[in-house]
Amino acid sequence: MKIGMLTGGGDCPGLNAVIRAVVRKGFFHYHDEFVGFLEGWRGLIDDMSMSVDLDTVSGILPRGGTILRTSRTNPSKRTDGIDRCIATLGKHKVEALVAIGGDDTLSVAQKLHEKGIKVVGVPKTIDNDLGGTDYTFGFDTACNVVCEAIDRVHTTAEAHNRVMVVEVMGRDAGWIALYSGIAGGADVILIPERPFDVDKVAESIRQRHERGRYFSIIVVAEGAKFSSDSGNGAPILQDMGKDEFGHAKLGGIANILAREIEKRTGFETRAVVLGHIQRGGSPSAFDRVLATRYGLGAIDMVHRSEFGCMAALRANKIVSIPLKEAIARNRTVDDEMIEIAEGLFEEVGVKEAASK
Numbered sequence: 001m002k003i004g005m006l007t008g009g010g011d012c013p014g015l016n017a018v019i020r021a022v023v024r025k026g027f028f029h030y031h032d033e034f035v036g037f038l039e040g041w042r043g044l045i046d047d048m049s050m051s052v053d054l055d056t057v058s059g060i061l062p063r064g065g066t067i068l069r070t071s072r073t074n075p076s077k078r079t080d081g082i083d084r085c086i087a088t089l090g091k092h093k094v095e096a097l098v099a100i101g102g103d104d105t106l107s108v109a110q111k112l113h114e115k116g117i118k119v120v121g122v123p124k125t126i127d128n129d130l131g132g133t134d135y136t137f138g139f140d141t142a143c144n145v146v147c148e149a150i151d152r153v154h155t156t157a158e159a160h161n162r163v164m165v166v167e168v169m170g171r172d173a174g175w176i177a178l179y180s181g182i183a184g185g186a187d188v189i190l191i192p193e194r195p196f197d198v199d200k201v202a203e204s205i206r207q208r209h210e211r212g213r214y215f216s217i218i219v220v221a222e223g224a225k226f227s228s229d230s231g232n233g234a235p236i237l238q239d240m241g242k243d244e245f246g247h248a249k250l251g252g253i254a255n256i257l258a259r260e261i262e263k264r265t266g267f268e269t270r271a272v273v274l275g276h277i278q279r280g281g282s283p284s285a286f287d288r289v290l291a292t293r294y295g296l297g298a299i300d301m302v303h304r305s306e307f308g309c310m311a312a313l314r315a316n317k318i319v320s321i322p323l324k325e326a327i328a329r330n331r332t333v334d335d336e337m338i339e340i341a342e343g344l345f346e347e348v349g350v351k352e353a354a355s356k
């Protein structure tokens with residue numbers, strides 16, 4: 001069988017591990033042939049491709065990024081975009097397509113499936129917020145990167161008696177902020193699921209300093225929102241427009257929050273924005289294994305004719321679920337995990353700030 005592959009959306013560690021697993025099992029067990037489409041859906045729209053074989057995937061397991069490159073291209077926003085994707089698949093005699101990406105990429109995969117294209121999805125989002133699956137690869141690596149950054153920030157914060165505000169990824173879900181904040185021993189964790197009152201956050205920092213702890217670490221997700229009592233209840237946006245899937249570009253909350261904390265407490269406060277550092281570098285051992293399992297699951301799904309479906313991790317098993325289910329809603333931080341974080345802080349701190 002001739003199988004096409006593409007990676008769409010933001011890059012994250014583990015993409016190459018998926019590609020490698022698909023190709024190796026496809027070649028050794030099913031005698032498949034592979035073609036990779038470059039830069040996500042743009043590769044199908046503009047017919048940009050490369051042959052992918054065992055030599056191509058040799059040595060890519062520990063590499064970050066994706067050998068197929070990626071973009072946030074939306075065929076639905078291009079003239080005859082979906083039809084051009086279908087035409088390219090036909091030109092290359094592709095019998096099935098493996099689409100590796102998040103809800104945007106998989107929403108296009110669903111549209112192709114509805115047009116009769118045999119497509120299988122692999123979940124990819126560094127924010128860990130894709131519905132239908134317990135974990136996505138790249139998330140563990142990002143948390144490790146953030147946790148190391150928090151450890152380093154701790155020492156300079158303590159040396160200078162500063163409050164440090166660390167901004168991490170998380171548009172609609174605060175999984176990275178929550179996990180890395182707990183692991184890094186943050187004093188305040190702010191996530192999109194719970195708008196916060198900046199006055200109460202400042203008060204928690206003030207009380208901490210009154211107990212003789214003269215430095216504090218705040219971890220804030222980029223999509224966290226000020227409550228209506230202390231702001232407009234909306235995420236902080238960069239003045240950079242939207243991508244082709246209609247997502248506004250977030251960022252800047254750490255700088256605003258640092259200014260407001262210093263104004264209210266008088267404590268010297270600095271902001272650290274980790275940005276793309278969270279996406280780069282080699283995947284963790286956990287992500288290499290998880291991404292490999294997803295790739296193996298996807299190629300098996302192709303040969304079981306489970307099209308219009310996505311490989312998912314549930315109770316540590318790789319299963320097949322409908323693409324419609326995966327893209328129906330984002331998986332946000334649940335109350336149980338929020339309660340775990342709240343148990344680490346005083347009532348006036350994150351717990352009250354999160355209850356707004």
